[in-house]
Amino acid sequence: MNTMKLILSDRPLRLSVPEGVTYVDLSGLNIANCIGCFGCWTKTPGCCVIRDDAVKVYPLIAKSDTVLYVSRVFCGGYDTVMKTMLERAIPIQKAFIRLHCGETHHVQRAVAPKKAVILAYGTQDSQEQALFRRLIDRNARNMNFAEYSVLFTDENGLENAVENEVKKWQS
């Protein structure tokens, strides 16, 4: 399986994107809400029936072995832009359920195990940050994160924080 590095952001970032890194600004894409039709599992397996920009993004998520997700936080979870995309990424899983870490989870299709960094901004307090960390811990089981870290920053520090993470990929 070919692997790659992916930056998935819910807002435009001024970045010099190094070779070998794919940068996707979700805010510039047309991505509708998942409608829960299960078509990607039971009608056209591996393909979402809604043919908008999401169908270009979830294959990138699947292929990437290193990901940096940049998202505003709302109610202790991803805000709507990132959450809309992650909900639309279920074609990369199968309907079938397996035991994983002692719990039931969906079987993955060709999804590379990931080293994930989640860069979150807009949290209001430590309680919200703790809840977001719990969410990412659950994501790790369902999104094939082999390892992950969660970083919090404010909007002003966001681009520097992204640059710092990307530099680590190059070293």
Added chain:
Amino acid sequence: MAVLIVNASPRAPRSNSKRYGEIFSEYCQEETVYFPLSKTNHEKICEQMEQFSKMVIVFPLYADGLPVTLLHFLKTLEQNPPSQKPVVSVLINCGFFEPRQNDIAVSMLELFCKRHGYPFGAVLKIGSGEAILDTPFQFFLKRKMKKFAAAVTSGKNRTFSVTMPIFKSVFLKASTNYWIAYGKKNGVTPEQMDTMLIEGK
């Protein structure tokens, strides 16, 4: 005073959440009023909310958290808060066996309620929620729903959970059969459903 039921499932008109809302109504000792979220009715529901002292939000777990339809509604609610804030109870289901996989989503709503001054009420977390209603085990679900409904009407902050009373190994086989039958209705074979390809690659 009636209990407001808001169905926040992305497929509200034909969702399991709708069925769970209907069972809740059967067991609720007070009148219930049902609103499925649509793209255009969020502000209307916020306006209506003033007439209710209790609200039940019914929805499925989506990608480990609240479905984005519900997030959009909560954002509208932030901007259009009712003058009288109802007690908010949560009726959540997930397709996984373990009801605890719903915990994060419940905590998210609890955080919203804490921040915006809504009293937090009762919780019913349903595991194996995709299929339990169509099995003999719906009896267990209904028993918990009755307790949940009593807690909602009395305004108590109690948490309940339910799943199929079977071994996980049996659940895995049953869920595989469920999905194979689902695919068969669409003319899709188990082998096709089992593909590793994404967008055909």
